[in-house]
Amino acid sequence: MKAPPQTILVTGGNKGIGLEICRQLARLGHHIILSARSEKRGREAVATLAKENLKVEFLLLDTADEASIQAAARDLTKRLKVLHVLINNAAILPTWAGSILNVKADELRDTFITNTLGPILLTQALLPLLEAGKPSRVINVSSQLGSIENMTDGWAGYGISKAALNAATRKLAEALQPRGISVNAASPGWVRTDMGGESATLSVEQGGKNIVRLITDVPHSLTNSFLEANGEIPW
Numbered sequence: 001m002k003a004p005p006q007t008i009l010v011t012g013g014n015k016g017i018g019l020e021i022c023r024q025l026a027r028l029g030h031h032i033i034l035s036a037r038s039e040k041r042g043r044e045a046v047a048t049l050a051k052e053n054l055k056v057e058f059l060l061l062d063t064a065d066e067a068s069i070q071a072a073a074r075d076l077t078k079r080l081k082v083l084h085v086l087i088n089n090a091a092i093l094p095t096w097a098g099s100i101l102n103v104k105a106d107e108l109r110d111t112f113i114t115n116t117l118g119p120i121l122l123t124q125a126l127l128p129l130l131e132a133g134k135p136s137r138v139i140n141v142s143s144q145l146g147s148i149e150n151m152t153d154g155w156a157g158y159g160i161s162k163a164a165l166n167a168a169t170r171k172l173a174e175a176l177q178p179r180g181i182s183v184n185a186a187s188p189g190w191v192r193t194d195m196g197g198e199s200a201t202l203s204v205e206q207g208g209k210n211i212v213r214l215i216t217d218v219p220h221s222l223t224n225s226f227l228e229a230n231g232e233i234p235w
């Protein structure tokens with residue numbers, strides 16, 4: 001039986017894995033809000049999907065800017081009665097590799113604000129809509145590089161920000177389980193995007209599918225987990 005259409009917000013939806021998530025979910029008939037920090041890039045992405053006969057809505061949202069998060073939440077509350085899924089996908093990777101011994105304060109600050117603080121504040125701001133849509137979900141797009149169990153030197157700012165996102169995922173999962181909202185972290189794998197680079201092992205289609213499967217294949221009852229294509233991975 002086909003699942004009923006869900007209303008789903010994707011951050012950083014204008015390119016890479018975020019755009020692919022919007023594409024795959026729109027093909028399944030869901031109501032997609034594609035958000036981006038640039039109105040131009042966001043609307044171009046909406047137009048790209050429209051050429052594929054996929055209709056998605058646009059929302060202006062800079063996840064590194066608290067005022068933008070609040071404004072986007074107000075805008076969404078006018079447009080929607082419920083939100084079933086929030087996908088915190090937007091992230092930055094300012095320095096490829098990079099040791100903890102020389103990571104700059106700016107990189108630590110910027111990655112934390114975008115990759116960790118943004119998802120937390122956005123989840124807070126959208127709680128009324130998520131509660132109205134329960135059982136609902138928050139999916140935090142994380143990375144193997146954020147796994148505490150697999151910490152090696154390199155990718156310092158990014159890895160720390162994603163480990164902190166994983167910690168936030170667990171805190172949110174605990175706080176939101178009684179309210180009917182599941183919260184999981186998901187790694188898309190190493191994907192050929194601007195961030196992942198050309199040598200990455202997975203196509204953007206596969207990377208997107210690894211996140212979309214949290215909606216199509218993972219039950220609402222599963223919360224507080226860190227997932228990859230083949231199931232749970234170590235925090």
Ligand SMILES: NC(=O)c1ccc[n+]([C@@H]2O[C@H](COP(=O)([O-])OP(=O)(O)OC[C@H]3O[C@@H](n4cnc5c(N)ncnc54)[C@H](OP(=O)(O)O)[C@@H]3O)[C@@H](O)[C@H]2O)c1
Nearest residue numbers: 012016017037062063064089090091143190191193195196
């Ligand atoms: N690619 C990989 O191998 C890989 C591996 C593990 C995890 N991930 C995770 O997967 C997610 C998507 O990565 P990707 O490979 O698709 O990266 P990408 O191609 O660099 O795309 C990143 C997206 O995030 C957006 N973004 C960045 N900062 C933002 C902000 N402040 N507000 C709103 N949007 C913002 C970008 O918008 P602009 O176009 O405006 O910059 C872009 O749409 C990220 O969470 C990343 O950490 C990726």
